Amino acid sequence: DTGVSQNPRHKITKRGQNVTFRCDPISEHNRLYWYRQTLGQGPEFLTYFQNEAQLEKSRLLSDRFSAERPKGSFSTLEIQRTEQGDSAMYLCASSPPSEGGYTFGSGTRLTVV
Amino acid sequence: GDSVTQMEGPVTLSEEAFLTINCTYTATGYPSLFWYVQYPGEGLQLLLKATKADDKGSNKGFEATYRKETTSFHLEKGSVQVSDSAVYFCALLGGSNYQLIWGAGTKLIIKP
Secondary structure, eight states, X not given: OOOOEEEOSEEEEOTTOOEEEEEEOOTTOOEEEEEEEOTTSOOEEEEEEETTEEEEEOTTSOTTEEEEOTTSSOXXXXXXXXXXXXXXXXXXXXXXXXXXXXXXOOOEEEEEO | OOEEEEOOSOEEEETTOOEEEOEEEXXXXXXXXXXXXXXXXSOEEEEEEEXXXXXXXXXXXXXXXXXXXXXXXXXXXXXXXXGGOXXXXXXXXXXXXXXXXXXXXXXXXXXX
């Protein structure tokens, strides 16, 4: 297993377009997380899955954001009608059932022009 | 609510200097504590962790001890290298048991 994989690494899109990112977690990890990070800041929690169930979604997340993990394996994060303020690094992480800290992917850098 | 406070950066040191990056936390109960490192243009990597009081996490010459009495988890390294230049984040996993609470990060610059 090569760790948490995120695709694409970079995405440039025009304002108003929809984008979708994919995350493949470590196979034995049942917990999956999405975070957003802007330059010079720490990561901001977006949402959390345990297996296929989305158990928590940040109140800061607008309705334009949606995430799925249909079979409890990979996950997708979709942003509809992108805005320039959505430009950020989107990070996915996974963790095993027992407490132990996350393993992060390399992230998807989104630029909205 | 739970929170993490880190010393502000950037921290600039010469190679082979001793490093301390301060981290204190506020949490109910007994959180697990972590240090993550982010190299330029890369994602976050777990550097070390401690899950209970007096535990010492260590990795790659870095150490941090979970001090419950001072609610601290300071990161130390005896002799830094240029390759240690990165942003270091302190984080805790508290009562929610799934959401990491992050410090703002400390940028470390090591000069040859």
